[in-house]
Amino acid sequence: MNGLFMENIYKSFGDVNVLNGVNFHVQKGEVHALLGMNGAGKSTLMKILAGDLSPNEGTITIDGIEYQFSSPSDAKKAGIGLVVQEVDTALFPSLTVYENIAADDIVETKRRPFLSWKQQKQRSEELLRQVGLSIPLNKLIHECTLHEKQLILLAKVLSSSARYIILDEPTAPLSETETKRLFDIMKQLKSQGVSFIYISHKLKEVKEICDRVTILRDGTVVHRGDVSQLSIEDMIRHMVGRSYETRKKETRTYSDQVIFEVKHLLIPKTNTTVNLQIRQGEIVGIAGLVGAGKTELAESLFAHTKTTGEWFIRGKRYTFSSPKEAIEAGICFIPEERRKQGLFMSETVRTNLTVRLLSSLTKGQWVIKRKEAEVAQQLIETLHIRPSSPHALVKQLSGGNQQKVVIGKWLQTNSDVFIFDEPTKGIDVNAKAEVFSIIRSLADKGKAILYLTSEFQELLDIADTIYVMVDGQLVKRFLAKEVTYEQLIYYSSGGDFHGTTSPFINKEETNVISS
Incomplete structure (x- = not known):
């Protein structure tokens, strides 16, 4: 019996049932999408398959052999590979690229007394070439970009000869070119009998x-079948349990008063300078492809990296040398890598939500627990965080709920500037709508919002003004209501922004403003 079969899988955490008799079947040589809203049970099901969790009930059969995994090592030996969404949790930051790819072989040297480093480097180079990545083998992981880490991890999984590879939001950090390369690799491996379990909120990619x-919905399988028989609207309907209608962009008004401005801000990693201003209540978007320098800009604005320039908040001039100074001046940062930079993963929801408010929740050197609990519960209810227990560990929450916690810790700080870097990465359509609602409510309260993303449709849905970033520079500025998706793609891809009209722009249009 060829293929992978997970049958009657049940899993609960305490009184919370997460999986309710799930049956999941993957054929040899196919790409099988596993879809569901955040909290539907996808991650739990895959953690069971990868050996990270044990089910309360159920069986796993792979190519006719029944398995009981007690560790990830057991799953790997059975042919299961995992490319996780948060790639930093699966790589050794202080080791080199080839050492990470060869890590499993290095661990096995006790059984194999001789390890040829030359052969390991040759093998690593071959695997990197296979995933379309050309970087020095001796480069340290912590020096690599996010999309480089993603491809390195894929190369590492391929090195183990996995037959069933789990891809969790694999294209989130990838450019269109890198995504196409990944798909070509998948098709090539498919023809060799390798199967993929593909988890993504990008439904166009699923198609x-x-x-x-x-x-999955609420831990139960609600649909299985051929992708070709489903439209994207059908998928969303099964995921949420109702028809999904695209929200029409609301006409927003905001003040003419500039409350946040930067002049000659240096972005060290791209060696470029930026000038930018945001008015009171305005949502400004930064559109750029992967590698354009968006995260580097966000980190410089927050003084996360050593930089120079001038900041102006409500007319007051600042120069920052650390995030602490930026926070004290009223700047908030919601980072792209929320698990690594935005949360204390092993702490509770309450601790994470109140960490920025400790000065107002303490008496002497003691935290007033009652007051802390009240503030946390209020934020949980306001943000609709699930599960609603303030004592739940953040690492047990879905990606969408984790993102709400990252945002929530800033909401009662009376800050003026909110910087969002890829805030909807890895979250579903419902959680995305809730994040949009939070951002709009902040803007309605007069906050300055900066929204950086490679998801251009999101900017068209939420932003008032859009800048295009290419190679660390802001090359174009648009009013969001007067620009199209195609125009953003054109300019972000390096279209001539020095005067030549884009083929996507009507000759009569005159409202495109160079920054």
Whole structure:
């Protein structure tokens, strides 16, 4: 019996049932999409398959052999590979690229007394070439970009000869070119009998690359079948349990008063300078492809990296040398890598939500627990965080709920400037709508919002003004209501922004403003 079968899988955490008799079947040589809203049970099901968790009930059969995994090592030996969404949790930051790819072989040297480093480097180079990545083998992981780490991890999984590879939001950090390369690799491996379990909220990609789909809702399978038989609207309907209608962009008004401005801000990693201003209540978007320098800009604005320039908040001039100084002046930062930079993963929801408010929750050197609990519960209810217990560990929350916690810790700080770097990465359509609602409410209160993303449709849905970033520079500025998706793609891809009209721009249009 060829293929992977997970049958009657049940899993609960305390009194919370997460999986309720799930049946999941992957055929040999197919790309099988696993879909569902955040909290539907996808991650738990895959953690069971990868050996990170044990089910309360159920069986796993792979190519006719029944397995009981007690560790990730057991799953790996059975042919299961995992490319996680948060790649930093699966790589050794202080080791080199080739040492990470060869890590499993290095661990096995006790059983194999001789390890050829030359052969390991040759093998690593071959695997990197296979995933379309050309970087020095001796480069340290912590020096690599996010999309480089993603491809390195894929190369590492391929080195283990996995037959069933789990891809969790694999294209989130990838450019369109890198995504196409990944899909070409998947198709090549598919023809060799390798199967993929593809988890993504990018449903257009699911339609493009996947053969079959299983959809979970509330820990139960609500649909399985061929992807070709489902429209994107059908997928969303199964995921949320109702029809999904695209929200029409609201006409927003905001003040003419500039409350946040930077002049000659140096972005060290791109060696470029930026001038930018945001008015009171305005949502400004930064559109750029992966590698354009968006995260580097956000980190410089927050003084996360050593930089120079002038900041102006409500007319007052600042120069910052640390994030602490930026926070004290009223700047908040919601980073792209929320697990690494935005949360204390092993702490509770309450601790994470109140960490920025400790000065107002203490008496002497003691935290007033009652007051802390009240503030946390209020934020949980306001943000609709699930589960609603303030004592739940953040690492047990879905990606969408984790993101709400990252945002929530800033909401009662009376800050003026909110910087969002890829805030909807890895979250579903419902959680995305809730994040949008939070951002709009902040803007309605007069906050200055900066929204950086490679998801251009999001900017068209939420932003008032959009800048295009290419190679660390802001090359174009648009009013969001007067620009199209195609125009953003054109200029972000390096279209001539020095005067030549884009083929996507009507000759009569005159409202495109160079920054």
